[in-house]
Amino acid sequence: MTPTLGGAGPVPTxxxxxxxxxxxxxxxxxxxxxxxxxxxHPETIVGxxxxxKLAGAWLRDAALGLLAMLAALTLLNSLAGWMIALRRRAExxxxxxxxxxxxxxxxxxxIPPRGNARARIExxxxxxxxxxxxxxxxxxxxxxHPENDDMLIxxxxxxxxxxxxxxxxxxxxxxxxxxxxxxxxxxxxxxxGDALVLLDQDLPVPADWLRSAVSPLLDPATAxxxxxxxxxxxxxxxAARLEMLSAQADARIVTQSDALARLLAGKARxxxxxxxxxxxxxxxGRALSEERIALELAGQGWQAAxxxxxSYRKDAIGQGLRFGTAIRCLGLISGFLKPRFPAMAxxxxxxxxxxxLAMLGWQAMFLCGIVLYFLGEPLAAGVxxxxxxxxxxxxxxxxxxxxxxxxxxxxGAQREDACLLALMPMCYLARQVQGLLPVRQLTPRDxxxxxxxPSTLPAESF
Amino acid sequence: xxxxxxxxLLIPLCIAICGLPFLPxxxxxxxxxxxxxxxxxxxxxxAQCESFRSLVESRFASLINLARTNGTIxxxxxxxxxxxxxxxxxxxxxxxxxxxxxxxxxxxxxGHLDIPxxxxxxxxxxxxxxxxxxxxxxxxxxxxxxDIAIGPRARVTHWVRSDxxxxxxxxxxxxxxxxxxxxxxxxxxxxxxxxxAPEIRFGRQREAGDTRNAPDTIGSFSxxxxxxxxxxxxxxxxxxxxxxxxxxxxxSGVLTVGDGCHLIGRIRAxxxxxxxxDVRVEGAIHAGGDIRIGARCSISGPVISSAGIHADPGCVxxxxxxxxxxxxxxxxxxxxxxxxxxxxxxxxxEVLAERxxx
Numbered sequence: 001m002t003p004t005l006g007g008a009g010p011v012p013t014x015x016x017x018x019x020x021x022x023x024x025x026x027x028x029x030x031x032x033x034x035x036x037x038x039x040x041h042p043e044t045i046v047g048x049x050x051x052x053k054l055a056g057a058w059l060r061d062a063a064l065g066l067l068a069m070l071a072a073l074t075l076l077n078s079l080a081g082w083m084i085a086l087r088r089r090a091e092x093x094x095x096x097x098x099x100x101x102x103x104x105x106x107x108x109x110x111i112p113p114r115g116n117a118r119a120r121i122e123x124x125x126x127x128x129x130x131x132x133x134x135x136x137x138x139x140x141x142x143x144x145h146p147e148n149d150d151m152l153i154x155x156x157x158x159x160x161x162x163x164x165x166x167x168x169x170x171x172x173x174x175x176x177x178x179x180x181x182x183x184x185x186x187x188x189x190x191x192x193g194d195a196l197v198l199l200d201q202d203l204p205v206p207a208d209w210l211r212s213a214v215s216p217l218l219d220p221a222t223a224x225x226x227x228x229x230x231x232x233x234x235x236x237x238x239a240a241r242l243e244m245l246s247a248q249a250d251a252r253i254v255t256q257s258d259a260l261a262r263l264l265a266g267k268a269r270x271x272x273x274x275x276x277x278x279x280x281x282x283x284x285g286r287a288l289s290e291e292r293i294a295l296e297l298a299g300q301g302w303q304a305a306x307x308x309x310x311s312y313r314k315d316a317i318g319q320g321l322r323f324g325t326a327i328r329c330l331g332l333i334s335g336f337l338k339p340r341f342p343a344m345a346x347x348x349x350x351x352x353x354x355x356x357l358a359m360l361g362w363q364a365m366f367l368c369g370i371v372l373y374f375l376g377e378p379l380a381a382g383v384x385x386x387x388x389x390x391x392x393x394x395x396x397x398x399x400x401x402x403x404x405x406x407x408x409x410x411x412g413a414q415r416e417d418a419c420l421l422a423l424m425p426m427c428y429l430a431r432q433v434q435g436l437l438p439v440r441q442l443t444p445r446d447x448x449x450x451x452x453x454p455s456t457l458p459a460e461s462f
Numbered sequence: 463x464x465x466x467x468x469x470x471l472l473i474p475l476c477i478a479i480c481g482l483p484f485l486p487x488x489x490x491x492x493x494x495x496x497x498x499x500x501x502x503x504x505x506x507x508x509a510q511c512e513s514f515r516s517l518v519e520s521r522f523a524s525l526i527n528l529a530r531t532n533g534t535i536x537x538x539x540x541x542x543x544x545x546x547x548x549x550x551x552x553x554x555x556x557x558x559x560x561x562x563x564x565x566x567x568x569x570x571x572x573g574h575l576d577i578p579x580x581x582x583x584x585x586x587x588x589x590x591x592x593x594x595x596x597x598x599x600x601x602x603x604x605x606x607x608x609d610i611a612i613g614p615r616a617r618v619t620h621w622v623r624s625d626x627x628x629x630x631x632x633x634x635x636x637x638x639x640x641x642x643x644x645x646x647x648x649x650x651x652x653x654x655x656x657x658x659a660p661e662i663r664f665g666r667q668r669e670a671g672d673t674r675n676a677p678d679t680i681g682s683f684s685x686x687x688x689x690x691x692x693x694x695x696x697x698x699x700x701x702x703x704x705x706x707x708x709x710x711x712x713x714s715g716v717l718t719v720g721d722g723c724h725l726i727g728r729i730r731a732x733x734x735x736x737x738x739x740d741v742r743v744e745g746a747i748h749a750g751g752d753i754r755i756g757a758r759c760s761i762s763g764p765v766i767s768s769a770g771i772h773a774d775p776g777c778v779x780x781x782x783x784x785x786x787x788x789x790x791x792x793x794x795x796x797x798x799x800x801x802x803x804x805x806x807x808x809x810x811x812e813v814l815a816e817r818x819x820x
Contacts, residue, residue, distance in 0.1 A: 071475070084478040100658060101785035101803030102746070102764045218764055219748045220710040220728040221693050301693050340694045342714050343750060383472060 060375045067171050067368040067384050070361050074387055077358060099215045106193030107214060107272070108140040112183055113152070113172060120145070121155045127199075128159050134210040137166075140192045144170040144183050168192070188275060197272045216305035221342045223277035223302035224294060277302050295325070298348050299332055301341040329356035362388060507639035507656075514605060515623075518570060522547065526572045526590070536567075543585070548572060577601065581614065593624075597631075603638075604729050612636070628659070650797060650815040656806045660782060664813045665797025668776065669699040676721040677740060683707045693730075701725075703738065710745075721756070728763070739774075753790070762786065773799055775814075 032225030111127060113120055124143060132139065139336040141159070145152045148273055153169070168190045172183060176426055187196060195217050197210070216222045329352045335341060336349045516705030521539075523545045529535050533549040534557065537603030544567040544601070546557060554569060555578050568585040569575065575589035579596030587593060587602045593606045597613040603620045604610055610624040614631045622640040628642040635653040640646060646659040661706065683705035686693045693712040701707060709727045711717065717731040721738035727745045729735065737743070737759050746763035747753065753767045757774040762781060765771060768791035775796035779785030785803030793807040796814045805811065 075478070098788040099764055099766075099789070099804070101780065103762070103784045103786070103789050218728065218746045219730055219766070220746075221712045221730045221748075223693075339714065340696065342694055342712055342730065345693070379472065383476060386476065 037230060053176045056375060060377060061370065063368045063371045063375065064377070064380060067365065067372065067380060070365045070368065071383070071387055073361060074365070084301070086432070092256065099211070099218070102215070102218060104135055104138055104211075105195060105217070106140065107134075107195040107197055107210075108142050108168070108187070108191035108193050109199055110142045110170075110187045110191070111144065111182060111199055113144050113146055113149070117149055117151050120149070120152050124155050124159060128162065132210045134214070138193070139210075140166045140168060142168045142170050142187045142191045142196075144172045144187070147171050166192075184273070191275075193275075195272045195274060199279045217272060218275055219305075221301075221303050221344060222305050223274045223297045224304045225272040226294070226304060281315050295328055295332065295352070298352065300337045301335065301338070301345045302349055303342060303344040326356035326359045388392055468613060486774045508641070510603070511605060511623045511639070511641075513623050514586055514588070514603065518605070522570050522588075526570060530572050543568065545570065545585075548575065554578070575606075580682075610642075630654070648813050650813050652813045654805070654807060654811040654813075656804065657801075657811075660785065662801040662803075662805055664795045664799040665775075665815075667800075668798045677704055679722065679724050680704045680708045681706070683723075685709070685711055698733075699731075716751070757796070764788070764792070768793070775799060779803070779805075781814070 145156060145157050156169050170187055170190055195214060213225050216225050332349045332352055336346055365384050366388045369381045373381035521681040524537055529547040529549045534552045535547040538544050546567045546569050548571040550573045551603055553576060562583060565581055565583045569587045574591035575744045576594045577596050577599050581600045583601040587601055588605045590607050592608050593604055595601055596614045599616045601618050601731060604622045607625050609627045611629045612631055612634045615633045617635045619637050623641045625643040627644050628640060628646045630648045630652045632649040633651045638655055640657045642659040645661045646657050647663045671799035676703050682702050687818045695711055696715055697715035699713050700718040701720055701723055704722040706724045710730045713731040716733045718736045721737055722740045725743045730748045732750040735747060735749045736754045737756050739756035740759055741759045743761045747765045749767045752769045753771045755773040755777055758776040760778045764787045770792035773795045775798045777799045779788050780802035782802055787804045788801060789806040791809045793811040794814055
C-alpha cells in the first residue's frame, strides 16, 4: 500500500496486481501543507458551530497578540529597570542625610491598644522609659485604651504624673472593634504638635528612628513619612534568607524619589502624618489604610518620604499591592498632568501609575496563559506562566522586575547576601510548594473520627 | 511551514527570560569600594570615634598613668600593631627615625602632641592635651580632650574630634567627620565634609565695627493663592525687595527673593532658590536645585539642597539656642559666615577666599 499524505489526492482504489511497476516507482509527494479548511472537515463548516469556531479562533489570535504585546512590554520594563539600576549604581546617589540639628517640632505618638492587658502595660512602660533621639519635652503620647481596662488606665495615670501634660489618654471601644486606622481621626483631635506618629503595638522600638522619621516633615511639601519593616537575616536556612531578600529587594533601592510606589508595596508600620495634610483629605469618617492615605495625599500634590530598616516582622514582609489599589492608582493620572504640583509629587504619581499598570499587565498575562491553555496552545501558555513566574517575586503576585534588585548597598556585610540574588526567582517555586504543604497536613474526616486512633496526648491534658 | 519559525522564536525568548533575572547578580556581586562621603560614612566615623575613645579609656588608661611618671612606652597590641604612649614632656619627633615620612604606630599622648610637618600617620592619634598637626601632614584620625590645630595644607582622612576647639588652617582638608565641643574655625580655602559644633566660623570674621543692621521691610507680600489646601504656589516666584511674607511656600520652579526681605515659614522650591542680600528666613529651606544665598543673610532653620549651596560672606545659619543643619552636595561658604549645628557637604565643601564687601 502506497502511503500518501495530505495534498496527494485520493488513494487509488485499484488492486495491487493491477498496478503497474512504473506507478510503484513514482516518488512520494510529501508536503507539510495542510489542505484548505473546507477540504479537511467539510462537515464542520456548516451548521451552528461556525460562529463558535470563528470566535475561538479570534479569541486565540487576540490572546496570542496580547501575550506578545505584554511579553514585549515586560522585557522593555525589565530593560528599563536594568538601565535604571546601572544609572543609579553609576551615580551612586547618597542617602538623604538625617538632620542632626533642627528646630524639632512637637509630635504625638499614638499607641493603639493591641495584645492582652499585660502586653499593653508593658508597652506603655517601655515607651515611657525609651531614650529616643528626640527632645523628650517635645514628645507627647496619645495612649488609646479600652474603657474597661482598669489596669491600663492606672498605668496611664502613673505615666501622666511623670510627664506633666504630655500624656493624652484616648478612650476607645474594646479591643478588636477598632483598628489602628480607625483611631487616627479621634487621635488627631486630642493630640498635640505638628505630626502624629502611628506606632504598631508589636514592633520593637528602635531608639534612633524618631529623628529620621520627622526630618522629612520639615520639608513643607512632604505630608507623610512611611517606615517599613526590613527583616534581619534570620538564622534559619538559605530558603528563609532568600524569601526575606526577595521581599525587601525593592526596599534597597528606595529613595525619596519613588517613595509612593514602594509605599504601595506595603510593609509600612510607622507613619508620621502631617496633621494639616490629613485634615484636608476627603477620607473623614472612613477607615484609613496607608494606601488610601498615600493616594489621597498624592492626588492632592503632597509627597511622601520613605524610611527604611525599622525592624523585622515576618508576616509584614509579604504584603503586596492589591488589585483595588491598583485600579485606584489609575485615577491619579489627572494629578500627573497638573504642572502646578511639585515635581516630587508628580514623580510619585508617575511611580504609582507605573506600578499599578505593571500589576494589571501581570494579571492580564496570567489570564492570557490560562485562556491559551484551554484553546489548545500549551506552548504559549507555558511561556505566559513562565513570564509571570519570573516577574513576580512575592506571594501576592506583585510584579517587580528582578533587575531592580541589582542595587544593593555596598556594605561588606551584605555582600554575601547579594550573591544569593541570582536564586531569587526560585522563591516562586518554593512558595508554590509552601502553599501545597497545608493541604498535605489536612486529616481526612473519616480517619480523624476513627475510634481506634490513639491519642498522642495524655488524659490529664484534657 | 509556519510552526517552525514560531518555535524558533520562542526558544531565544525563553532563554532570555530565564537568564534576565540572573544578570543582576553579576552587578550586585561586584565589589564596590567603600565610600565615606555619604551619611553612612559619617555615621561610621562618629561611631569609630566613640569606640576609639572607649578603647583609650579601657586599654590605655594605666599605660598613660605609667608614661606620666616613667616616660614614653612603646609596644604592640594583641594583633601585633605597634603603639607609642608618650610621656608628659616627650615629643614625638624624638622617637622618629631621621628623614622618616611615615608613622605606622598608634600614638597616645599624656600631654600635648606635636605632629611634624609632612608626616603621614597611618593610625589614630590621641592626646589628653593639645594636638598640633604640622603643615602638609596627613593623619587618619585624631581625638583630643583639648584643642586641635590642623596646619596649612594638612589633611585628615577619616575623623577628628576635639572636646574644645578645632582650628583648621588655610587650605587644610578634612575628608571625613569633624566635631568640636565648643567651636570649629575654618580658614579660607579650607575643605570639609561634615562639621559639627555649637559654633562653626568660616574664614576671617568681621571686625568689631564692621556690622550692618538689616533694612526694615516696607510691606507684606502674599504668594499666589493655592487651590484649597493643596501644596503648590505656582512655578516661578519673585518676591520684591524689603517685603515680609508669612506662611509656607511650595514652588515647582525657582524662587527669587529680593534684598532685605523677611520670610517667616518653610520654603520649598524644586528648581532652586536665590536669596538677595540681608534676607532673614525664619524656617526651613528645601530646594531641588542650587541655593544661592546673598551676603549677610540670616537663616534660622535647616537649609537642604539636592545640588549645591553658595553662600556669600557674612551669612548666619541657625543660632546657639536653635542649631540647624546645612546639607548639600556642594557647599561653598564665604568668609565671615557663622553656622550653629551641622554643615554637611556630601561631596565637596570649601571656604571661599573672597573678603566680605561690607
